[in-house]
Amino acid sequence: NAGVTQTPKFRVLKTGQSMTLLCAQDMNHEYMYWYRQDPGMGLRLIHYSVGEGTTAKGEVPDGYNVSRLKKQNFLLGLESAAPSQTSVYFCASSRMSYEQYFGPGTRLTVT
C-alpha cells in the first residue's frame, strides 16, 4: 500500500519549458488536490478534483492545468514555466471531508 506517490521528486526547468507532474493514490479516494508550498505562505491550493473526469480551480490556478482521467491519478501541467512557479508541489487525496493524505512532494526550480 503505497498511499500517495508523486513523480518526479525533483525537477529543474528553463523558463518557457513545459512539464507534467504525476500524482497517484491507491486508497480509492474520491478527492484529489494539488498544492504549492512557498516559504512563509503555507500551502496554497492550485486545483482539485472531486471525482474522475472532474476538476476545479483553487486559490492559485493561473499557469497550471490539471486532468483526472482515472480515479487514481491526478496530473498537474505547466505549459510554459516561469520563475514564479519555483516551489514545492504537494499532491493529496481524501475521502470527502476527512483528513488528507499527502505525497512526498516535488521540488521544482524554474531558471
Place this chain on the structure above:
Amino acid sequence: AQKITQTQPGMFVQEKEAVTLDCTYDTSDPSYGLFWYKQPSSGEMIFLIYQGSYDQQNATEGRYSLNFQKARKSANLVISASQLGDSAMYFCAMKGDYGQNFVFGPGTRLSVLP
C-alpha cells in the same frame, strides 16, 4: 471565504513541557472540520488530529489534543510532554462540509529544546 490565522511564526518549548499552538479561523459554513498537520524538516505532511464543528468533546490523539472554542473560532493544538522529535512546522487547516476546498494557515515552527 474561509481563512486560517496562525499568529505564532515560531515557538520554543522545553523538552517534556506542554505547548499550545494557536489557530483561529473564519468561515460562513455552518458545518466544517478543523485539522492539524505536522511537517518535519524531511518535508512530508503528517496528519495529527481532526475536530468536527459539531463534535461535543475536544479531540485527542495520544499527546495531541485540540482545544476547540467554537464561539471564539479557535482551534488550538496542545502538545503534552514535548519531545525533541516534535520540532517541526505545524499547520492548521479547515474544510467546510459542503465545499471541497481545504484552507491552510501559514504555519508555526516549533522548536523543542533539550
